[in-house]
Amino acid sequence: MKWNDKEQDRSRLFTRRASLIAGGKLALLATLVGRMYYLQILQSDRYQKLAEDNRINLRLLAPPRGLILDRHGTPIASNQQNYRVVLVAEETADINLSLDALSELIPLAERDRRRILREAKRKRSFVPVLVRDNLSWEEVSRIEVNALKLPGLSIEAGLTRSYPYGETTTHVVGYVAPVSEQELTGDPLLELPELRIGKSGVERFHDLDLRGNAGTSQVEVNALGRVIRELSRDEGKPGRTIGLTLDIGLQNLVMARLAKQESASAVVMSVADGEVLALASHPSYDPAAFARGLTGQEWQDLLNHPRQALNNKAIAGQYPPGSTFKTMTALAALESGLLTPSHRVSCPGHFELGTTRFHCWKHEGHGSLDMLQGICQSCDVYFYDVARRVGMERISAMSRRFGLGSDLGFDLPGVRTGLIPSNEWKRASTGEAWQPGDTVNLGIGQGYITVTPLQLATMAARIASGRAVVPRLTRELIGSDRVAEKVIEEAPDLGISPASLAVIRAGMDAVSNDIVHGTARNKDQRIAEPSMHMAGKTGSAQVKRITQYERDHKLFDQKKWPWKDRHHALFIAFAPVQAPAYCCSVVVEHGMGGASAAAPIARDILLEAQTRDILRRGPVDRLAGASTTKG
8 A cells, every 4th residue: 555655656656846847837838939939029120220231341442632732723632543463361271371472573572471370360360461562563573473473462542642852842742641640530540551541731730621422332241251242342432632722843943943952831822812822842852642641761761851851941940040130120211200201320230239249240330221222232230220229019010010029820730929028928937027139139030030931921921012911821721512612802902001011022023123222132132124023131140159260350250160150041032023923932041141141042932923923824814914014
């Protein structure tokens, strides 16, 4: 009996356990079926989209960069076909052997080989690794002919930035280079390895306009991420074209003239509207080197260049204006009413202020001069006297009205403002108060004052026009959808009396065209053709102070001085005198004399500008212009 009870108990226990297990299985099956129903029926659209996203990748494509044109539509920055050789590691049994075979056909630096091997290990085996770009057509041909001997290597085509005028336009146009880690902003476009962005010049100032909008490529990939095929492609929107005011023909001439100097800069402007026709800084450098990528040694050579090739001296070079500033001292005197053009000063070759003697550049003196002859002969003593009478505040205020020491809002990065000193500035900088001797020095453009060549050209334009002309480089932005030309209104009047400006213009006219007394009267310093006469002002800015010993022993031969101790040579000018159309400034670093070094360059520049203008107008317009002038 006991045995039967035990059997029955075991049977009931087994049945309960079997029922529990069966119930659990049914519950699990119900859950699984429910989950499958939820995923495959209720959530089918969502998961179908996710699966499609895993199968299809959307990749960004770098858009073609916008062009940069000169005022006549000539490209000065464009894009050209770039051939490069790439390596796909999975397609070769031995990467080193493939690279050895390639090095027999084209040069392959050891540092490039190390980079390739490093990237090949880091990337997936089917992802291409750049071996070398900017291949010549001859190099491409050699690789293609020997393709069977180069497993894993192939040629790809792309675009690279081209600068057809090279060093001639570098400081204006600038250059592009790969995006640095510091420049990443979260914009996916910036993470594309082939993208180049503007690093200097117009390329940097208008970078966002020039970039354009990224294109897209929709590709099908397998589970490993390997591309199987491209499904669709949108090339995106190219960057906008930038039209500049620059005249590439004139720019070429200016750079060719500056190239004869150790270090120099020049700016040429339209008097009427401030359009910059040429902006040059010498020495320069090849912008294409940055687009392809500089070696460490090339970068160090540029950084350590003895004449600072990287520096755009036309907008960032800061120099004492020397005697070119005497125009501002004279205007301050005339506009204040303290002096008239007939004010005379006798120059014995020096000027006494207390116990200090200030010397004139002409050691024997100029004799008695009025204001016009003071400008014409650039007498230091005359302007020592004028500055002492007028005072620093009036002179500084006048110079600011003519664009010196000011932010001109010029459309290039890296523009410097120079310095027009004041009592407050000197006290804050040196802890000392402004002294009468400082005013005397300021009157001839020496001492603490510094200006840039761009500011000097602006000053010349305002003297010639009497208006607050502002320099500008961008003429228009051209997009695929519209053309937006920048509308320039007539510059406002400076508020300077025409009579005062007439005195300054007459003095500058005499500098170049008074063949007896003018400081720039020599044949190579002036334009002989009367209809093209230019008016100018010479300037020589001291770099080091001349000691009393050097004066006593007449050690004035700068050619025997070290180059870095010689005076800077400056010249400002406008032409033609009768109806100013063009103006320019020239600064030759350590060129010694404004008349001897800078004036001949300015003469050639303004002669070329006027000649090109006449040639563009044609014979009918030339005759009409000549008839009008004569009448």
